[in-house]
Amino acid sequence: MVGTSLARRLKRVLMYAAAVLVLIVTAFPLYGIILTSIQTEPDIRSRDVAFVPTYIETEHYQRIFDEASGIPVAESMVNSLVVALATAFLTVAIAVPAAYALHRMSVPGRRVILGGFAAIYVLPTLLFVLPLFIAVVQLGLYDTYIGLVLPYTAFTLPFMVWIMGSFVRAIPVEVEEMARIDGAGLRQLMFRIIIPLLRPGIFAGLLLGFILAWVEFLTPLLFTSDLSILTVTLGLFRSTMDIAIGQLAAATVITALPVILITAIFQRNISEVVTAGVER
Amino acid sequence: MTPQAQVVEVRAGRTRRRGRLVAAAMAAPAVLVVCAVYAYPALSTLAYSVSKIDLSPRFRIEGFVWLRNFINQLTDAHFWQATWITVYFGVMLCLLTVVLSFLIALLLNKTFFGRGLLRVTVLLPWAVPPVASGVLWVQMFHAEFGFLNGLIRAFGGEGGIIWLGGSTIALHSVLVTEVWRWIPFATLFILAGLQIVPKSVREAAAIDGAGPWRGFRHVTFPLMLPVVVPVVIFLFVWAMKVFDTIFVLTRGGPTRGTTTLNFLTYRQGFVQFDFGNAAATAYLLSALTVVAIAGLGWMLSRSRRLAGM
Numbered sequence: 001m002v003g004t005s006l007a008r009r010l011k012r013v014l015m016y017a018a019a020v021l022v023l024i025v026t027a028f029p030l031y032g033i034i035l036t037s038i039q040t041e042p043d044i045r046s047r048d049v050a051f052v053p054t055y056i057e058t059e060h061y062q063r064i065f066d067e068a069s070g071i072p073v074a075e076s077m078v079n080s081l082v083v084a085l086a087t088a089f090l091t092v093a094i095a096v097p098a099a100y101a102l103h104r105m106s107v108p109g110r111r112v113i114l115g116g117f118a119a120i121y122v123l124p125t126l127l128f129v130l131p132l133f134i135a136v137v138q139l140g141l142y143d144t145y146i147g148l149v150l151p152y153t154a155f156t157l158p159f160m161v162w163i164m165g166s167f168v169r170a171i172p173v174e175v176e177e178m179a180r181i182d183g184a185g186l187r188q189l190m191f192r193i194i195i196p197l198l199r200p201g202i203f204a205g206l207l208l209g210f211i212l213a214w215v216e217f218l219t220p221l222l223f224t225s226d227l228s229i230l231t232v233t234l235g236l237f238r239s240t241m242d243i244a245i246g247q248l249a250a251a252t253v254i255t256a257l258p259v260i261l262i263t264a265i266f267q268r269n270i271s272e273v274v275t276a277g278v279e280r
Numbered sequence: 281m282t283p284q285a286q287v288v289e290v291r292a293g294r295t296r297r298r299g300r301l302v303a304a305a306m307a308a309p310a311v312l313v314v315c316a317v318y319a320y321p322a323l324s325t326l327a328y329s330v331s332k333i334d335l336s337p338r339f340r341i342e343g344f345v346w347l348r349n350f351i352n353q354l355t356d357a358h359f360w361q362a363t364w365i366t367v368y369f370g371v372m373l374c375l376l377t378v379v380l381s382f383l384i385a386l387l388l389n390k391t392f393f394g395r396g397l398l399r400v401t402v403l404l405p406w407a408v409p410p411v412a413s414g415v416l417w418v419q420m421f422h423a424e425f426g427f428l429n430g431l432i433r434a435f436g437g438e439g440g441i442i443w444l445g446g447s448t449i450a451l452h453s454v455l456v457t458e459v460w461r462w463i464p465f466a467t468l469f470i471l472a473g474l475q476i477v478p479k480s481v482r483e484a485a486a487i488d489g490a491g492p493w494r495g496f497r498h499v500t501f502p503l504m505l506p507v508v509v510p511v512v513i514f515l516f517v518w519a520m521k522v523f524d525t526i527f528v529l530t531r532g533g534p535t536r537g538t539t540t541l542n543f544l545t546y547r548q549g550f551v552q553f554d555f556g557n558a559a560a561t562a563y564l565l566s567a568l569t570v571v572a573i574a575g576l577g578w579m580l581s582r583s584r585r586l587a588g589m
Contacts, residue, residue: 012392015387015390015392016392018383018387019387019392019394019395019398022384022387022398022401022402023397023398023401025460026401026402026404026405026460026463026464027401027404028420028427029405029413029416029417029419029420029427029460030404030405030408030416032416032419032420032427033412033415033416033419036419044425045424045425046425047424047425047430047433048430049425049426049427049429049430049431049433049434051427051430051431051434094309094310094313095310097306097307097309097310098306098307098309098310098311100306101302101303101304101306101307102307105299105300105302105303105306106299106300106303107300107303107304107306107307108300108304110307113307113311116314117314120314120318121517122517122566122569122570122573123322123566123569124520124521124541124542124545124562124565124566124569125521125523126542126545126546126549126558126562127321127322127325127562127563127565127566128317128318128321128322128325129321129549130321130324130325130328130549130555130558130559130562131320131321131324131325131328132317132321133549133550134324134339135321137339138339150317151317153313154313154314154316154317154318155317157310157313157314158314158318161310186302211407214409215409215410215411215412217409217410217411217523217524217527218523218524221527222550232409233409233410233411233412233524236411236412236415237411237527237528245419248415249415249416249419252412252415252416255409255411255412256407256408256409256412259407259408259409260404260407260408262407263403263404263406263407264400264403264404264407267399267400267403270403270468271468271472
């Protein structure tokens with residue numbers, strides 16, 4: 001009797017030890033960059049690495065939003081915000097009707113289309129980027145918002161159609177049949193029934209589209225060079241050439257923060273999307 | 281058939297045709313965008329891969345060179361070095377991520393105080409933009425004032441490891457960064473799978489006298505294979521496409537030690553501006569990915585049959 005309760009207690013201790021270990025390993029790099037961003041430059045560069053902050057220095061955060069700093073962080077955030085919002089809305093606007101048509105209506109060749117959308121994802125992005133780079137330059141879209149929004153949208157679209165498809169399939173067919181019996185046309189069906197029912201999916205899709213565009217790095221790296229169209233991720237890379245580590249850390253925190261907040265707040269929705277994928 | 285029925289039939293046919301047209305119109309924008317941004321470029325890249333291309337002063341296809349670009353790659357020691365690095369990186373990423381995620385998922389599947397907090401924390405690395413995760417791991421790996429060496433010194437060690445210095449150690453440092461980044465996705469996926477595998481099945485195994493290890497080996501693991509294999513497929517595809525982390529951490533160095541095929545394509549295309557060879561490399565990488573996925577897909581269908589799904 002005593003033996004089993006001791007074994008059980010040992011098991012619980014081990015479990016909590018494992019939980020703490022996992023917590024530290026996953027969270028430490030994030031903690032580290034925040035810690036770096038609030039220390040003075042000499043302390044960051046000291047061999048005696050501090051693991052617990054003894055003071056909070058906000059200078060780096062003020063500096064990166066300064067006009068005088070080399071990297072226009074505030075401007076790059078506006079750029080990324082514009083591009084990410086445009087991408088999110090455009091992608092969802094194209095993906096929702098397509099997902100509905102492909103899953104609930106008879107589109108000729110729907111299997112090929114859906115299969116093609118999945119297959120694309122397997123291939124390396126650079127396979128498509130080489131000619132796109134030429135096209136973007138020739139069409140005069142280099143260093144423009146459109147030159148970023150179009151590739152972002154296209155890169156996100158196949159995935160978005162799949163995600164929206166899983167939400168469309170969750171709508172019971174009976175609901176649609178009932179609406180049809182009541183004499184609803186396609187337009188009414190879409191705007192009165194389907195889109196309201198899809199609202200959680202559309203919301204998840206907008207979040208996803210925003211995040212994917214916000215973190216995109218390869219496209220701005222290759223399709224832009226001007227500082228006036230700098231995105232946050234590219235700004236981060238450009239500032240890695242800088243020598244102020246504290247400012248780099250602060251910029252990293254600022255860049256990651258919106259995405260981390262969205263994920264933390266909506267982690268339940270994100271889990272749902274993944275879970276839907278498993279059950280399929 | 282009565283004339284009336286015929287009329288109805290014709291009408292039904294017409295509505296059906298009309299419905300199909302509307303459906304096609306709704307799907308058309310998505311299909312067109314995908315064709316413009318994937319199908320057309322993929323074909324262009326195919327054309328580049330058998331061409332000699334001049335980029336200065338402006339883009340021009342100079343001529344047809346048959347398979348010269350492919351032969352260039354296949355006879356180049358750097359290409360094969362990149363290939364082995366890519367395969368090793370892909371296999372290790374899948375292996376480490378799946379094993380660690382499985383363990384974390386098993387832990388999260390239990391009830392304990394603070395589980396909710398741990399769930400959110402485990403998810404967080406996923407939310408960090410890849411470039412940002414590159415930057416924060418640079419800070420971890422820094423030889424002089426990085427946190428890892430600081431930690432080693434705090435425990436009385438030398439703490440002078442140059443994490444991004446040698447080609448082998450740098451490759452593994454990149455690997456650590458990527459594993460850290462993909463654990464959230466894999467854990468979430470496997471956890472969802474664990475919650476589907478009925479607990480009663482595992483309890484039945486326990487009652488039948490199977491210890492925890494045998495229960496895992498003979499019951500949980502085979503049942504989980506149909507969930508694990510898709511995770512491996514996703515991870516492998518991502519491993520083939522890793523770019524941001526390598527770019528920020530090592531730029532493919534030192535001495536090409538972290539140059540994967542994807543990074544080699546980038547270098548050939550946008551550093552050397554040799555689009556012909558870059559296109560050939562991109563296609564060879566695609567072939568490698570497709571073959572690996574085909575193999576994993578075959579495993580998936582087998583595991584599904586074995587699990588009786």
